[in-house]
Amino acid sequence: MFFDLPVTTDSEKKKYTKFVKGLKKQGFYRLQFSVYVKLNMDDRAAQSSIKQVREIMPDDGMVSVLKVTEKQFADMAYLLGSPDTDVLTTDERIVTI
Numbered sequence: 001m002f003f004d005l006p007v008t009t010d011s012e013k014k015k016y017t018k019f020v021k022g023l024k025k026q027g028f029y030r031l032q033f034s035v036y037v038k039l040n041m042d043d044r045a046a047q048s049s050i051k052q053v054r055e056i057m058p059d060d061g062m063v064s065v066l067k068v069t070e071k072q073f074a075d076m077a078y079l080l081g082s083p084d085t086d087v088l089t090t091d092e093r094i095v096t097i
Helices: 010-025 043-056 070-074
Strands: 002-004 029-032 035-037 062-064
Touching: 010 043
Parallel strands: none
Antiparallel strands: 002 062, 029 035
C-alpha cells in the first residue's frame, strides 16, 4: 500500500495519524514512509484488506495498492540502506498455532 496524504493543516495531520493507526490495527506494518505492507494468504483475504482500507481512508490524497506474491516480495532489492530486521524477507511459509 502506497499513500500520499496532505499534512499541511492540523486537521489533515489528525486524519493522517488516524489512517496510519487504522492500518496498523488491521495488521499492516511500515516498510518505508507512506509504504505499508500486509501478508494476505490469498486473493480473497487481499480483497478483504482492501475493503477495510477503503473504510478508513481520508477524503483527500492518494492511496494505491500493489499486490505481489511472497516470492516477489522476498526478491526485493535494496539499493540504498538495508532491510529492517523486523520485516519478513523470506518466501518460506509461516504457520502460527
